[in-house]
Amino acid sequence: MAAVFLVTLYEYSPLFYIAVVFTCFIVTTGLVLGWFGWDVPVILRNSEETQFSTRTFKKQMRQVKNPFGLEISNPSSASLAAGMTLTADCLENSRLTCFWGCSVQKLYEALQKHVYCFRISTPQALEEALYSDYLHREQYFIKKHSKEELYCQLPSDTEIDDFGPVPRSRYPLVALLTLADEEDREIYDIISMVSVIHIPDKTYKLPCRILYQYLLLAQGQFYDLKQLFMSANSSPSPSSRPSPADRSAEQSLLEKAGLAGSDVEPVEESSKDCVVCQNGGVNWVLLPCRHACLCDSCVCYFKQCPMCRQFVQESFALCSQKEPDKDVLEAS
Numbered sequence: 001m002a003a004v005f006l007v008t009l010y011e012y013s014p015l016f017y018i019a020v021v022f023t024c025f026i027v028t029t030g031l032v033l034g035w036f037g038w039d040v041p042v043i044l045r046n047s048e049e050t051q052f053s054t055r056t057f058k059k060q061m062r063q064v065k066n067p068f069g070l071e072i073s074n075p076s077s078a079s080l081a082a083g084m085t086l087t088a089d090c091l092e093n094s095r096l097t098c099f100w101g102c103s104v105q106k107l108y109e110a111l112q113k114h115v116y117c118f119r120i121s122t123p124q125a126l127e128e129a130l131y132s133d134y135l136h137r138e139q140y141f142i143k144k145h146s147k148e149e150l151y152c153q154l155p156s157d158t159e160i161d162d163f164g165p166v167p168r169s170r171y172p173l174v175a176l177l178t179l180a181d182e183e184d185r186e187i188y189d190i191i192s193m194v195s196v197i198h199i200p201d202k203t204y205k206l207p208c209r210i211l212y213q214y215l216l217l218a219q220g221q222f223y224d225l226k227q228l229f230m231s232a233n234s235s236p237s238p239s240s241r242p243s244p245a246d247r248s249a250e251q252s253l254l255e256k257a258g259l260a261g262s263d264v265e266p267v268e269e270s271s272k273d274c275v276v277c278q279n280g281g282v283n284w285v286l287l288p289c290r291h292a293c294l295c296d297s298c299v300c301y302f303k304q305c306p307m308c309r310q311f312v313q314e315s316f317a318l319c320s321q322k323e324p325d326k327d328v329l330e331a332s
Helices: 001-014 014-036 045-055 103-118 123-129 182-186 244-257 328-331
Strands: 057-059 070-073 082-087 094-103 134-144 148-152 168-177 192-200 209-215 223-225 284-287 290-294 313-318
Touching: 070 192, 070 209, 082 094, 082 168, 094 103, 094 123, 103 123, 103 168, 103 192, 103 209, 103 223, 123 168, 134 148, 168 182
Parallel strands: 057 313
Antiparallel strands: 070 082, 082 148, 094 134, 094 168, 168 192, 192 209, 209 223, 284 290, 284 313
């Protein structure tokens, strides 16, 4: 009887259909609001609104003094057969230990041991953590502020011309800088620095360069030291720029070696002013792209890097912002 009544009401009253749909809408809206509240899920928002409403976190910088400095002298003339020259500039007396043909796996296992229990503050500590899985070891004493050039070479009796095809199981050279005096290790937070260096050989003739640098802290952390992509005072001269053929050949070798994304050349500009307003000085570094291109006034208006258009996840200031003068505030 009830079914006949509903069918009759449906046939002769179109308002019944409208009422049913409206009732279902009210019930669904109530369930959604009851479950999520007034915060609409992200999947229901406009994509552009979601992108520009994402909050960019600003990191607070911590000033740490790094007592170690290591550079490659004349990288164009370095090779596995001829050796290479390293220039060390340290704030304290230090020791430079070179591990030739160091195992890749053992090196990163050693870095993890430094985090958990085994502090790598001496060359002997790294050697034990590596289980002596390297081909040759050299050690030099470095006086503070000496900027001494040290010639390093793999002995000829090892009879090694290259380290094999990619993926390689050994790094050509791992340079460890440690503080020579035990008293200095209690003064500095950074107690050692590990540099992974590529040296050209018969298989891969990429230019000699520092691939990675890790700063090891006394508290057990280690950090990957990376360069910032900052604007330059002047553009490079045409003679110093590599030709397109050399650039493409080098890029292909990098891709084969799996190093194409590890060393990106900085974008060079004509000045160190903000790339947006061209007025304020560059003070903010955007992460993860590491472009230093914005001033204090412009950084709050960008969710994407103005140079590479990558979304900004975090940012930090190179110099702390100056606080307003109290006398000026009181006068106003």
